[in-house]
Amino acid sequence: MPPFGLLPMRAWASLFSQVLRPSGLVCVREVHFQSQGTRDLSPQQMVVREKILDMVVGCFKRHGAKRLDTPAFELKEMLTEKYGEDSGLIYDLKDQGGELLSLRYDLTVPFARYLAMYKVKKMKRYQVGKVWRRESPTIVQGRYREFCQCDFDIAGQFDPMIPDAECLKIMCEILSGLQLGDFLIKVNDRRILDGMLAVCGVPESKFHAICSSIDKLGKISWNDVRHEMVAKKGLAPEVADRIGDYVQCHGGVSLVEEMFQDSRLSQNKQALEGLGDLKLLFEYLTLFGIAEKISFDLSLARGLDYYTGVIYEAVLLQTPAQAEESFNVGSVAAGGRYDGLVGMFGPRGHKVPCVGLSIGVERIFAIVEQRMKTSGQKIRTTETQVFVATPQKNFLHERLKLISELWDAGIKAELLYKNNPKLLTQLHYCEQMGIPLVVIIGEQELKEGVIKLRSVASREEVAIKRENLVAEIQKTLSES
Amino acid sequence: MPPFGLLPMRAWASLFSQVLRPSGLVCVREVHFQSQGTRDLSPQQMVVREKILDMVVGCFKRHGAKRLDTPAFELKEMLTEKYGEDSGLIYDLKDQGGELLSLRYDLTVPFARYLAMYKVKKMKRYQVGKVWRRESPTIVQGRYREFCQCDFDIAGQFDPMIPDAECLKIMCEILSGLQLGDFLIKVNDRRILDGMLAVCGVPESKFHAICSSIDKLGKISWNDVRHEMVAKKGLAPEVADRIGDYVQCHGGVSLVEEMFQDSRLSQNKQALEGLGDLKLLFEYLTLFGIAEKISFDLSLARGLDYYTGVIYEAVLLQTPAQAEESFNVGSVAAGGRYDGLVGMFGPRGHKVPCVGLSIGVERIFAIVEQRMKTSGQKIRTTETQVFVATPQKNFLHERLKLISELWDAGIKAELLYKNNPKLLTQLHYCEQMGIPLVVIIGEQELKEGVIKLRSVASREEVAIKRENLVAEIQKTLSES
Numbered sequence: 001m002p003p004f005g006l007l008p009m010r011a012w013a014s015l016f017s018q019v020l021r022p023s024g025l026v027c028v029r030e031v032h033f034q035s036q037g038t039r040d041l042s043p044q045q046m047v048v049r050e051k052i053l054d055m056v057v058g059c060f061k062r063h064g065a066k067r068l069d070t071p072a073f074e075l076k077e078m079l080t081e082k083y084g085e086d087s088g089l090i091y092d093l094k095d096q097g098g099e100l101l102s103l104r105y106d107l108t109v110p111f112a113r114y115l116a117m118y119k120v121k122k123m124k125r126y127q128v129g130k131v132w133r134r135e136s137p138t139i140v141q142g143r144y145r146e147f148c149q150c151d152f153d154i155a156g157q158f159d160p161m162i163p164d165a166e167c168l169k170i171m172c173e174i175l176s177g178l179q180l181g182d183f184l185i186k187v188n189d190r191r192i193l194d195g196m197l198a199v200c201g202v203p204e205s206k207f208h209a210i211c212s213s214i215d216k217l218g219k220i221s222w223n224d225v226r227h228e229m230v231a232k233k234g235l236a237p238e239v240a241d242r243i244g245d246y247v248q249c250h251g252g253v254s255l256v257e258e259m260f261q262d263s264r265l266s267q268n269k270q271a272l273e274g275l276g277d278l279k280l281l282f283e284y285l286t287l288f289g290i291a292e293k294i295s296f297d298l299s300l301a302r303g304l305d306y307y308t309g310v311i312y313e314a315v316l317l318q319t320p321a322q323a324e325e326s327f328n329v330g331s332v333a334a335g336g337r338y339d340g341l342v343g344m345f346g347p348r349g350h351k352v353p354c355v356g357l358s359i360g361v362e363r364i365f366a367i368v369e370q371r372m373k374t375s376g377q378k379i380r381t382t383e384t385q386v387f388v389a390t391p392q393k394n395f396l397h398e399r400l401k402l403i404s405e406l407w408d409a410g411i412k413a414e415l416l417y418k419n420n421p422k423l424l425t426q427l428h429y430c431e432q433m434g435i436p437l438v439v440i441i442g443e444q445e446l447k448e449g450v451i452k453l454r455s456v457a458s459r460e461e462v463a464i465k466r467e468n469l470v471a472e473i474q475k476t477l478s479e480s
Numbered sequence: 481m482p483p484f485g486l487l488p489m490r491a492w493a494s495l496f497s498q499v500l501r502p503s504g505l506v507c508v509r510e511v512h513f514q515s516q517g518t519r520d521l522s523p524q525q526m527v528v529r530e531k532i533l534d535m536v537v538g539c540f541k542r543h544g545a546k547r548l549d550t551p552a553f554e555l556k557e558m559l560t561e562k563y564g565e566d567s568g569l570i571y572d573l574k575d576q577g578g579e580l581l582s583l584r585y586d587l588t589v590p591f592a593r594y595l596a597m598y599k600v601k602k603m604k605r606y607q608v609g610k611v612w613r614r615e616s617p618t619i620v621q622g623r624y625r626e627f628c629q630c631d632f633d634i635a636g637q638f639d640p641m642i643p644d645a646e647c648l649k650i651m652c653e654i655l656s657g658l659q660l661g662d663f664l665i666k667v668n669d670r671r672i673l674d675g676m677l678a679v680c681g682v683p684e685s686k687f688h689a690i691c692s693s694i695d696k697l698g699k700i701s702w703n704d705v706r707h708e709m710v711a712k713k714g715l716a717p718e719v720a721d722r723i724g725d726y727v728q729c730h731g732g733v734s735l736v737e738e739m740f741q742d743s744r745l746s747q748n749k750q751a752l753e754g755l756g757d758l759k760l761l762f763e764y765l766t767l768f769g770i771a772e773k774i775s776f777d778l779s780l781a782r783g784l785d786y787y788t789g790v791i792y793e794a795v796l797l798q799t800p801a802q803a804e805e806s807f808n809v810g811s812v813a814a815g816g817r818y819d820g821l822v823g824m825f826g827p828r829g830h831k832v833p834c835v836g837l838s839i840g841v842e843r844i845f846a847i848v849e850q851r852m853k854t855s856g857q858k859i860r861t862t863e864t865q866v867f868v869a870t871p872q873k874n875f876l877h878e879r880l881k882l883i884s885e886l887w888d889a890g891i892k893a894e895l896l897y898k899n900n901p902k903l904l905t906q907l908h909y910c911e912q913m914g915i916p917l918v919v920i921i922g923e924q925e926l927k928e929g930v931i932k933l934r935s936v937a938s939r940e941e942v943a944i945k946r947e948n949l950v951a952e953i954q955k956t957l958s959e960s
Contacts, residue, residue, distance in 0.1 A: 033597035033825065035555055035581055040594050043546035043605070050547070062887055064894035066523035066861040067530070071626050072552060072583075072610060075515055093583075094572040096614060101515055103552075103573075114520050117513035125523070130552060134576060146551050158897035162876075166897075173887065287880040289888075345513065381546040396642075400767040407542055407653065408769075414544035417638035417646075 037135065037145030043381035048368055049148075049361075052178065053128060056150045056359050059174050060126035063166060065152055068125045070110040072132075076100040078345070082109050084208075084305040089133045091145075103132040107151040108306070108338070108356065115155055115352050116345035122156030122352075144362070153356030155342070161277055164310050164337060165284035167357045171314050171333045172290045174359055180332065180367060182317040185293055186250070188300035189278055189310050190336075192259075195271025196298065199264040200242040202235065209233050214247055215301040222248060247299040253282040255296045277310065302336060309337030310355070316367075332360045332367075380434045385477055387435045388415040389426040392442045396420075402441060402451070402469070409470040411477075430456045437476060439469070517615065517625030523861035528848055529628075529841075532658065533608060536630045536839055539654050540606035543646060545632055548605045550590040552612075556580040558825070562589050564688075564785040569613045571625075583612040587631040588786070588818070588836065595635055595832050596825035602636030602832075624842070633836030635822070641757055644790050644817060645764035647837045651794050651813045652770045654839055660812065660847060662797040665773055666730070668780035669758055669790050670816075672739075675751025676778065679744040680722040682715065689713050694727055695781040702728060727779040733762040735776045757790065782816060789817030790835070796847075812840045860914045865957055867915045868895040869906040872922045876900075882921060882931070882949070889950040891957075910936045917956060919949070 034040070041049065079090055079102050091103040104110050107127045115123065128150050135143040152170055154163040168185060175183045193214075194207060202210050213228050222244055229235040229243070242264075249255060256278050265271045278296060285291040294312075302311045314333040335357030343351040372379065388403045396419050406413040414435070416426055423440075430438055440452040440461070451469055453476065454461045464472045514520070521529065559570055559582050571583040584590050587607045595603065608630050615623040632650055634643035648665060655663045673694075674687060682690050693708050702724055709715040709723070722744075729735060736758050745751045758776060765771040774792075782791045794813040815837030823831040852859065868883045876899050886893040894915070896906055903920075910918055920932040920941070931949055933956065934941045944952045 032555065033558065033593055035551065035553060035579055038551035038553070040551070040597075041549035043548060046547040046549055061863050062890065062892045064862050064864045064892065067526040068523060069521035069526055071515065071518035071520070072612070073515060073518070073626075075512065078513065092574040092576065094574045096572065099515055113513055117520075132552070146553075154897075156897070159899045162880075162897040165880075169884065169887065284880055287877055288884045382544050383541050384544045397767055400642075400645075400764055404649065404768045407649065410542065412542045412544065417634075417636070417642040419639045 035145070037143065039144065039146075044379045045365070045369065047379050047381055048372070049365055052361060052364055052368060053148075053150065055177055056174055056361065057126065057128065059170055059177065060150075060152050062173075063124070063152070063170055065124045065126040068111065068114065068127050069129065070104070070107070070114060070127070072130070073101045073103050074110060074113065076102045078113050079105060079109060082306060082341070082344070086133075089135060091132045091134050104129075105133060106131050107149050107358070108153070109341070111151070111153055111155075111356075112338075112341040112352075112354065113345050115342045115354075116350055119350050120155065120352070122158075124152075124154050126150070126152045147362045150359040150361050151356060153354055155352050155354045157353055161280045161284055161310075164277075164355050165281055165288060167335060167355055168281075168285060168294065168312060169288045169290060171312070171335075171357055171359075172288075172293055175314060175316075175333065178364060178368075180316055180364065183293065183314055183332070184295055184317055185312050185314045185333075186295050186297040186300045187278065187281070187310065187312045188297055189274035190307050191270040191274035191309065192265075192278070192298070193274075193301060195265060195268035195274065196246050197243070199268050199271070200246070201239045202243070206233060206235065210235065210243070211301040214243070214299050217247060217299040250295050250297040250299070252291065252294070252296065253279065253286075256282060274309070281310065302334065306338040306341045307336040308339045311336035312357075330363070332363050333357060334360070378434070382414075382433060382435075383412050384414045384433060384435045385412045386414075386437045386439055386473055387426065387430045388413060389421075389423060389430075389438050389440050390442055391423040391440065393420045395441060398441050398446065402439060405470060406439075406473070409474070411470070411473055427456070436480065437473065439473070515625070517623065519624065519626075524859045525845070525849070527859050527861055528852070529845055532841060532844055532848060533628075533630065535657055536654055536841065537606065537608065539650055539657065540630075540632050542653075543604070543632070543650055545604045545606040548591065548594065548607050549609065550584070550587070550594060550607070552610070553581045553583050554590060554593065556582045558593050559585060559589060562786060562821070562824070566613075569615060571612045571614050585613060586611050587629050587838070588633070589821070591631070591633055591635075591836075592818075592821040592832075592834065593825050595822045595834075596830055599830050600635065600832070602638075604632075604634050606630070606632045627842045630839040630841050631836060632839075633834055635832045635834045637833055641760045641764055641790075644757075644835050645761055645768060647815060647835055648761075648765060648774065648792060649768045649770060651792070651815075651837055651839075652768075652773055655794060655796075655813065658844060658848075660796055660844065663773065663794055663812070664775055664797055665792050665794045665813075666775050666777040666780045667758065667761070667790065667792045668777055669754035670787050671750040671754035671789065672745075672758070672778070673781060675745060675748035675754065676726050677723070679748050679751070680726070681719045682723070686713060686715065690715065690723070691781040694723070694779055697727060697779040730775050730777040730779070732771065732774070732776065733759065733766075736762060754789070761790065782814065786818040786821045787816040788819045791816035792837075810843070812843050813837060814840070858914070862894075862913060862915075863892050864894045864913060864915045865892045866894075866917045866919055866953060867906065867910045868893060869903060869910075869918050869920050870901075870922055871903040871920065873900045875921060878921050878926065882919060885950060886919075886953070889954070891950070891953055907936070916960065917953065919953070 073093060076092060080087065083105060090105050093101040107129060111125065111127065114120070128148065130146055131149050132146050135145055154166065171185060193211065197207050197210060210229060210233060213225050213233060217225055226240045226244060229240045230237050256275055259265050260275055282291055285294055300311060300313060302313065312335060313331050315331055337355040339353040342354065343349065386406055388399050390399055399415050403413050403415050416429065427438065436456055438454040438456060440454055445451050449466050450463045451466055452461045453464055453472060553573060556572060560567065563585060570585050573581040587609060591605065591607065608628065610626055611629050612626050615625055632647070634646065651665060673691065677687050677690060690709060690713060693705050693713060697705055706720050706724060709720045710717050736755055739745050740755055762771055765774055780791060780793060782793065792815060793811050795811055817835040819833040822834065823829065866886055868879050870879055879895050883893050883895050896909065907918065916936055918934040918936060920934055925931050929946050930943045931946055932941045933944055933952060
């Protein structure tokens with residue numbers, strides 16, 4: 001849904017290309033094997049990703065969401081006039097005869113298209129999938145053109161702010177669950193924002209431009225933002241100062257109350273509606289025990305065109321130590337209410353209010369990978385439990401019979417694809433791959449009707465009866 | 481890897497559009513919401529898919545494979561000259577300035593590109609992902625242009641036939657595990673095929689054309705294939721008859737022995753190499769206990785250009801009852817050895833022999849969905865365990881506090897997004913969605929410091945202390 005996710009920084013661009021590549025292998029980039037801005041995900045990266053995605057999806061399921069999948073490409077016309085300035089970043093397919101197609105830019109517009117297409121009136125769904133944006137790698141360093149999004153949305157006409165509060169609860173559960181450190185969720189409302197601009201005296205034609213200036217607060221100082229508004233966007237200085245009074249405000253529910261009393265804002269109908277909803281939202285967030293994680297922030301604008309009500313964005317708060325590493329993380333989750341999007345598809349006026357969120361998993365992957373790198377944690381990329389080895393020549397047949405039994409019993413097992421591997425090579429492979437158990441068969445064992453079961457860590461070996469092999473391994477594995 | 485997967489039949493084209501769509505909703509196709517040949521996957525379909533994919537991936541992991549991911553699009557030049565006649569089905573991206581890109585056509589070529597790019601010498605990997613083929617929906621009815629593939633491949637220089645045998649073992653494990661009914665895996669070798677054509681007197685320039693005729697055996701009779709060879713492809717009738725003697729042969733290891741003695745075939749060096757490998761393969765398959773599932777079939781040709789050695793294809797054997805339903809399933813898994821593909825990318829001659837397989841999951845999804853439809857089995861699309869309800873007005877706050885506790889304890893819970901829903905509506909929702917437990921809170925319960933826990937199935941209610949809520953629910957859930 002939101003325009004983040006493709007924003008890894010230099011720190012993890014290098015991480016991906018060096019640390020998590022198959023060790024010792026260098027990417028020969030100059031041969032141009034691969035499209036700019038895309039990348040393969042190594043087995044190490046896939047392990048990290050799958051763990052994080054399991055956790056995110058687990059939370060979506062805990063909240064009763066159904067999974068949906070939509071195609072990678074949509075009819076081009078379905079994506080037009082949905083993304084404002086960002087439309088230029090949409091990938092089009094070549095016209096090879098037939099329809100004009102585009103790769104999806106997010107998961108929100110396809111979801112809205114689905115609701116319109118099948119005239120669905122209510123649905124709580126999640127979707128995990130890749131999206132594509134034609135960012136220029138030379139302009140925005142380190143951005144990827146293909147990245148993963150995890151979206152949760154609630155579509156339907158409901159009593160106000162209950163689904164919205166649940167979305168914020170989900171963001172809190174996921175960010176807490178992933179143990180990414182302290183975080184804060186900024187909340188605002190498009191109606192408050194518009195009302196604020198109106199009462200400050202911004203002409204409606206400049207709303208969009210001024211919003212995008214406001215959106216820079218946090219990255220640049222108020223003085224710089226003010227300068228941009230006045231010098232570049234032609235705003236009267238006194239109008240800019242009025243805006244400044246507002247957008248530097250952030251706080252909890254007390255700020256909502258304060259704004260209700262504000263002499264200018266309280267004159268604007270739209271703003272009052274937004275404030276009313278925010279007040280109700282804070283009531284629910286308090287019941288959910290997460291109000292202290294939420295900050296009403298009048299500077300939050302969000303880029304996408306389709307938001308109509310509450311908007312939010314989660315940021316990680318850096319500890320001083322992290323700040324020193326200059327590992328800037330920014331927004332890790334975001335979303336908002338978009339009540340008009342579904343109606344844009346329906347020629348027959350099928351309208352469905354929606355609210356949702358998107359988890360910026362690419363950033364989260366980067367943070368977790370960075371943390372693993374720092375801690376020197378080794379990642380197992382296979383789950384193999386048992387290795388089948390022999391110290392003798394001409395034992396391939398016995399090894400194959402044995403491993404087949406293990407596979408059939410559901411035990412994860414490997415052997416070397418060699419007729420006569422050396423025992424040391426086999427044991428070394430186990431250590432290297434983190435395989436905990438080795439089954440050893442040789443002439444002596446064959447004669448005695450036993451096999452040896454060896455613990456790779458302790459190097460202890462026990463002889464067990466051949467016919468008890470599977471049971472003994474299962475017992476050993478369940479105990480460890 | 482192989483060119484199947486996109487071949488659902490009329491039977492399940494209608495299944496997808498009618499049965500598994502959100503019930504009662506009709507797809508308004510004439511408005512053209514979606515690209516031809518693509519489709520959304522409903523929550524019901526996603527549940528079936530995820531179960532099947534879990535099983536397939538479980539098998540890949542049991543065999544020690546690592547997961548890899550590659551981008552949806554590749555540089556166009558990476559895909560050229562890899563797919564023979566099928567190259568016309570590749571989707572190209574529009575030239576929006578920069579590189580020429582194409583959507584991936586399978587997962588095999590990107591894997592080979594990965595091995596070449598990072599100079600990987602050995603790797604056992606699996607990949608699950610979508611691929612895209614620009615099939616004409618009017619020509620090939622019911623084919624999809626976007627579909628999922630599940631590939632397992634072993635790259636590296638190893639002793640002969642050990643990895644090849646493991647690939648066949650994996651196919652057997654998956655097809656048995658999914659309980660799709662009886663199946664057979666046809667095996668042949670590209671070298672035997674080429675040798676056979678050579679000794680029959682087919683000019684080398686006609687190998688490809690004659691192979692594609694042979695590939696039709698099973699779909700059409702030998703007489704029709706013979707006619708095509710002679711009348712359309714200009715083969716001498718006696719050459720066609722010689723081919724006929726071979727391609728109508730299929731059997732076990734005894735057929736391999738027979739071919740070794742064949743007066744013509746035994747004169748061809750290539751064929752002898754292939755036969756030697758097949759003999760060894762059958763030795764290993766016997767040790768794996770799957771030899772009776774494998775049939776040496778001289779008519780198996782496989783379309784793709786990149787195969788160099790053993791090739792195989794699994795087909796489901798229909799019971800007479802199934803045949804009556806005219807639910808033709810065809811190939812459900814396939815693969816083979818491709819020792820030359822990686823070398824095609826490397827300007828510096830990085831060569832890696834590979835063997836692998838692809839599971840035709842789209843067909844398997846269709847079969848399982850069809851079976852569920854026939855059996856009338858209901859699919860739950862959410863995993864919600866507990867519903868939070870109230871019989872009274874103005875109890876939203878209590879419900880929100882309560883559900884928040886459940887979520888925080890990891891319990892999957894839902895409520896209706898209404899201030900004052902009717903109790904009957906709430907209970908009806910639970911029955912409809914298959915939610916097993918309801919927590920009920922009202923004035924009486926609030927006063928007494930209890931809540932009611934209701935079983936949806938039995939309609940029994942017990943009062944439990946408010947503070948024991950989570951523990952009692954967890955106990956009840958673990959017992960059921």
